[in-house]
Amino acid sequence: MRLFLTGGTGFLGSNIIRVAREQYDAEIFTTVNTWRSESPIDFAYGVIDMGNRASVLNAVRAFQPDVIVHSAILNDLPLMYRDRKLAWRSYVEATHHLTDAANEVGCKIIMVSTDWIFDGTQAVADESTPPNPVNYYGVLKVASERVIAERAQNGAVARVAGVNGIHWLRRDEEQTQNAGFGHFTTAVLSGLRRDGTFTVWMGDDINVRATPSLASESAAQIMRLATRDLQGIFHCTGGESIGRMEFAQLVAEAFGYDPSVVREGAAPPQPELAGIRIPRDTSLSAAWTASQLNRPLLDARALVRNYRQQVETGAI
Numbered sequence: 001m002r003l004f005l006t007g008g009t010g011f012l013g014s015n016i017i018r019v020a021r022e023q024y025d026a027e028i029f030t031t032v033n034t035w036r037s038e039s040p041i042d043f044a045y046g047v048i049d050m051g052n053r054a055s056v057l058n059a060v061r062a063f064q065p066d067v068i069v070h071s072a073i074l075n076d077l078p079l080m081y082r083d084r085k086l087a088w089r090s091y092v093e094a095t096h097h098l099t100d101a102a103n104e105v106g107c108k109i110i111m112v113s114t115d116w117i118f119d120g121t122q123a124v125a126d127e128s129t130p131p132n133p134v135n136y137y138g139v140l141k142v143a144s145e146r147v148i149a150e151r152a153q154n155g156a157v158a159r160v161a162g163v164n165g166i167h168w169l170r171r172d173e174e175q176t177q178n179a180g181f182g183h184f185t186t187a188v189l190s191g192l193r194r195d196g197t198f199t200v201w202m203g204d205d206i207n208v209r210a211t212p213s214l215a216s217e218s219a220a221q222i223m224r225l226a227t228r229d230l231q232g233i234f235h236c237t238g239g240e241s242i243g244r245m246e247f248a249q250l251v252a253e254a255f256g257y258d259p260s261v262v263r264e265g266a267a268p269p270q271p272e273l274a275g276i277r278i279p280r281d282t283s284l285s286a287a288w289t290a291s292q293l294n295r296p297l298l299d300a301r302a303l304v305r306n307y308r309q310q311v312e313t314g315a316i
């Protein structure tokens with residue numbers, strides 16, 4: 001399989017690369033943005049501006065993929081608000097160009113989306129629940145999803161949620177708690193290792209409950225989507241909705257800490273997010289996706305257990 005991946009140097013992308021190569025023997029080309037070869041790598045990459053139509057079309061034509069997986073994002077919420085044109089170009093126009101490129105070479109396109117397309121009051125949202133985003137990131141993702149729905153000849157949307165696990169190309173990068181659920185297990189573990197305790201943020205504008213994903217498992221779900229004749233919207237997530245506190249306690253327990261070292265506390269002020277709303281409860285159902293992919297979903301305990309195994313062995 002020839003896989004054209006955007007964002008292969010990202011957290012999820014680095015997991016897609018591992019699954020695609022180790023389980024599908026895929027030949028991969030990935031677009032990069034800021035990343036330069038910091039360590040030896042053996043997959044092809046190119047600096048491609050996703051918002052530049054000619055660059056995207058030429059790169060896809062040159063590689064002639066069997067599938068495009070669009071995982072890259074401009075991952076900077078305050079910047080999206082400061083420069084809305086850049087954000088629209090990076091999300092919606094990029095998806096438009098990639099979709100046209102997929103149509104031209106006759107391949108499937110899978111666009112990675114998010115649980116933040118929901119407003120946080122509609123738990124448990126399934127694949128057919130209408131979106132209602134409360135921030136610009138969610139708006140951009142919904143608009144991009146519509147590009148796939150209306151323009152792709154063979155297209156799918158793979159929503160992931162609160163992605164946890166290991167960034168295989170940037171293992172040493174420090175991860176800290178944020179208003180979302182992403183990188184949460186890593187933030188909890190490094191907090192526990194550093195301080196012996198961890199304070200779980202609570203408060204307004206915090207994503208307090210979600211259905212987290214293990215990055216390698218979302219990657220495996222996405223690769224199944226790539227190889228099956230399936231189109232539409234899919235929830236490539238775990239199978240259990242969980243609160244932040246409970247999730248942090250599971251991490252503590254899995255790594256041999258007494259769960260009582262995990263406490264609740266008010267989130268510190270986040271001036272850079274002032275005025276930006278964060279959906280509160282983005283619990284999803286992925287049961288329909290699991291049936292379509294014929295792959296059982298990980299519950300939160302299994303997710304954390306697999307995370308620990310990856311930390312200890314480096315294997316997925």
Ligand SMILES: NC(=O)c1ccc[n+]([C@@H]2O[C@H](COP(=O)([O-])OP(=O)(O)OC[C@H]3O[C@@H](n4cnc5c(N)ncnc54)[C@H](OP(=O)(O)O)[C@@H]3O)[C@@H](O)[C@H]2O)c1
Binds near residue numbers: 008074180
């Ligand atoms: N992480 C989560 O918890 C979470 C939750 C829900 C949905 N998602 C979705 O999952 C996908 C992957 O997210 P992630 O967490 O893996 O993100 P990430 O770690 O921040 O990676 C972002 C990737 O996008 C690339 N990129 C950024 N701007 C680009 C541009 N202008 N042109 C080309 N590439 C560009 C980056 O390249 P460089 O490394 O070269 O800069 C990097 O490879 C996204 O679609 C996101 O919306 C993630």
